[in-house]
Amino acid sequence: MKKKFSIVMVLSLVLLLVFQMSVVSAAEDKFSETLPATMQENELSLQATMDHAEPVTQLVKAAPAEGLDGTLEHTITAPINLNDAEAILPQSSALRTLAEPSNTVTTATYSGVIPKEGEAVHLYPIYVKPGDVLQVQLDPPLSPQLNYDLYLYEFDMATGNLNTTPIDHSIYGTYMNNYANGTRTLSENVGTKNTTSGDKAYLIEVHAKQGGSINDPFNVTLAISSEYDAYETDENAFHAYGFTVNTSGSSLNTRSISSSIDNDWFAINVPENRNYDALNLTLDNVSMSKGYKVEVYGAYEGNQMRLLSSPADNNVRIGTGTFYVRVYTTGQYDNTNYTLTVRPVLRADKIAITGFNSNEGPNSYPTYQYGRHFRAKDTLTVYGKVTTSDNYAVANAKVDVLWLNQNWTEGSGNRTRAASVYTDANGNFTATLSLPASTGSIREFLPGAINFTHYYDLSGINVQVSERPSVSATDIIYHFAYSLYGGRG
Numbered sequence: 001m002k003k004k005f006s007i008v009m010v011l012s013l014v015l016l017l018v019f020q021m022s023v024v025s026a027a028e029d030k031f032s033e034t035l036p037a038t039m040q041e042n043e044l045s046l047q048a049t050m051d052h053a054e055p056v057t058q059l060v061k062a063a064p065a066e067g068l069d070g071t072l073e074h075t076i077t078a079p080i081n082l083n084d085a086e087a088i089l090p091q092s093s094a095l096r097t098l099a100e101p102s103n104t105v106t107t108a109t110y111s112g113v114i115p116k117e118g119e120a121v122h123l124y125p126i127y128v129k130p131g132d133v134l135q136v137q138l139d140p141p142l143s144p145q146l147n148y149d150l151y152l153y154e155f156d157m158a159t160g161n162l163n164t165t166p167i168d169h170s171i172y173g174t175y176m177n178n179y180a181n182g183t184r185t186l187s188e189n190v191g192t193k194n195t196t197s198g199d200k201a202y203l204i205e206v207h208a209k210q211g212g213s214i215n216d217p218f219n220v221t222l223a224i225s226s227e228y229d230a231y232e233t234d235e236n237a238f239h240a241y242g243f244t245v246n247t248s249g250s251s252l253n254t255r256s257i258s259s260s261i262d263n264d265w266f267a268i269n270v271p272e273n274r275n276y277d278a279l280n281l282t283l284d285n286v287s288m289s290k291g292y293k294v295e296v297y298g299a300y301e302g303n304q305m306r307l308l309s310s311p312a313d314n315n316v317r318i319g320t321g322t323f324y325v326r327v328y329t330t331g332q333y334d335n336t337n338y339t340l341t342v343r344p345v346l347r348a349d350k351i352a353i354t355g356f357n358s359n360e361g362p363n364s365y366p367t368y369q370y371g372r373h374f375r376a377k378d379t380l381t382v383y384g385k386v387t388t389s390d391n392y393a394v395a396n397a398k399v400d401v402l403w404l405n406q407n408w409t410e411g412s413g414n415r416t417r418a419a420s421v422y423t424d425a426n427g428n429f430t431a432t433l434s435l436p437a438s439t440g441s442i443r444e445f446l447p448g449a450i451n452f453t454h455y456y457d458l459s460g461i462n463v464q465v466s467e468r469p470s471v472s473a474t475d476i477i478y479h480f481a482y483s484l485y486g487g488r489g
Contacts, residue, residue: 061234062242062267062322068299070171070238074207075164076153082125082160082201107260109221114148116212124203125155128194128224133232135223136204137261138188140174141216147174148218150188151205157196162203167192170236173302174210186297186305189263191233223259227335231255231264237297237305237324240265245279249343257292257333266325268342270318275388276344278315278467280396281325287338291331294340297324314422315345315398317467345396348465349389353473354428357381360480368444368478370458375478381432384463384473386423393427398466401431405459405479407439420466431463440481451486 112121128134138150151166170188177186194200206218231254234241243266244250255264268279281294296309296316308323309316316323327340355362358376365372382401386394401419408415414436423429440455457479464472 060242062240062269068237068303068322068324070169072166072169073171074149074151074209075166076120076151076162076203076205077164080122080124080162080203082155084160107221107223109219111217111219112206113214113217114206114208114212115214117208117210119212120205120207122203122205123220123222125201126204126222127199127201128192129199129226130194130197131226133191133193133225133228133258134202135191135225135233135235135259135261135263136189137221137223137235137263138170138206139219139221140185140188141213141218142182142184143211143213143216144174144176144185145211146208146213146216147210148188149207149209150190150220151207152190152192153203153205154192155201155203157198157200166205168233168235168239170238171209171303172236173300173304175300175304175306177305177307179307180311186307189235189261191235193233221261223261225258225262228258228262229254229256229335229337232258232262234265235263237265237267237299237326240267240324242266243268243325243342245342245344247344249280249341251339251341253337253339255327255340256335256337257327257329258335259333260329262328262333264327266327266340268323268325270320270323272320274320274344275347277319277347278317278345279323280314280341280343280345281309281316282314282341283327284339286336290333291329292338293326293328293330295326297326299324313398315396315467343396345467346388346392346394348386348394348397348468348471350387350391351384351399351463351465351471351473352387353382353384353461353463353475355383356477357383366454366478368442368454368456370476370478373476373478375456375480376435377438377480378435379432380417380435380461380477381430382461382463384429386427386429386465386471393423393425395423395425395427397423397427397429399423399429399431400464400466400469401433402462403433403435403459403477404462405436405438405457407441407457408436412436429463435479438479438481445486450488453484453486455481455483457481 110123114121136152140148149171152168153162153166155162168190170190172186172188174185176183245268283292283294295307297305298308300306356374358380359378364375366375386397388394399421403417405415417433419431419433421429421431438457441457444454446452446454459477459479460474461477462472462474
């Protein structure tokens with residue numbers, strides 16, 4: 001009977017562990033859509049190894065994918081001339097200026113409001129020297145009911161007349177994404193390079209496509225740069241460069257961030273016939289230390305740009321279609337090229353626990369009444385490997401690790417320990433957990449030349465591939481409490 005009871009108890013623990021892991025996984029999926037990106041993961045993460053990525057040496061502008069429509073729907077209708085003072089500073093019109101005109105603009109930010117839908121606000125003239133790049137960013141109001149677009153026009157320097165067809169425009173639909181600094185829609189960005197031999201004047205328009213408000217301001221930031229990479233300007237997803245990802249991964253080292261509002265955009269086409277369901281995206285450590293960020297977006301109906309990536313996770317789940325990658329800075333910037341590496345995360349079909357370690361070393365496998373299992377105290381290190389169905393190593397796979405001791409109550413804070421780690425280039429992963437004290441619920445007498453009584457708990461460990469929770473492995477861990485000397489046998 002004792003052996004039968006032991007098997008039932010072990011199976012009960014395994015089932016409870018698997019159930020607990022599925023609940024955790026379901027909860028993560030449920031809340032990932034509503035919680036800020038910085039809250040979606042707070043466990044241990046290890047940087048994936050990046051080796052042998054093929055360099056991307058040539059970039060070509062990509063055609064907008066389905067869901068991203070750059071068709072021009074709005075232009076300025078009122079005549080504007082550089083030499084007309086009344087046109088520059090209208091007294092009563094929907095064309096309200098944000099600031100006094102200036103002959104020079106380097107970096108500046110302006111605020112404004114648009115009371116009614118269909119109205120617009122203009123900032124002009126903005127002069128750019130020959131060879132310089134102008135970049136403009138609109139941070140729309142923090143309201144999901146408002147949809148503002150950004151347009152960039154140029155003046156004919158011979159006549160002073162404004163060309164009423166914009167040279168660039170950004171017309172995303174409003175979609176409130178969860179960023180590290182709050183919930184907001186993606187900024188609208190435009191840009192141009194003065195390729196003429198003289199100063200060039202430009203006009204910026206903020207147009208209220210949907211809604212208007214006197215209580216919800218927007219911000220417009222301007223930046224003019226004389227140093228920039230050869231692919232500028234690509235300030236929005238409508239001008240994204242195509243980025244081909246090889247099976248071994250691809251890296252790019254020909255771009256730089258030239259201003260605080262510089263945006264570099266890339267379009268990645270994911271084919272239907274593939275052996276991966278996630279991409280691993282990283283920037284080099286030096287660029288990240290400056291505040292550079294990489295984000296992945298999906299384009300949806302109405303040009304809604306939905307953030308798919310999270311600062312806490314280098315892996316992004318993807319399907320068939322086109323995905324947009326944005327590189328920008330939240331801190332420093334210069335003309336040093338950053339390195340962007342994109343790797344497919346092969347579809348993980350198998351996961352195995354290959355070993356353990358604790359304060360007694362990696363070979364602590366006593367045979368108690370529940371069989372031969374690893375014994376741990378204070379810490380538990382789990383080693384494992386993730387492979388495809390045909391045993392190829394899966395690099396960059398995110399693995400969720402959960403330890404469970406059901407002798408502790410839910411409210412104790414000691415019932416579970418969890419971590420999330422990434423596999424290295426060989427598909428191996430390592431996760432170290434700090435364990436609470438054992439309750440010593442099981443007492444086992446060990447007779448021999450010297451008698452001992454060991455006290456321990458029966459606990460368990462579960463590892464699963466984050467992208468494919470059904471790919472998992474479970475094992476029993478003896479959670480050791482203490483040993484009492486029982487005299488000589």
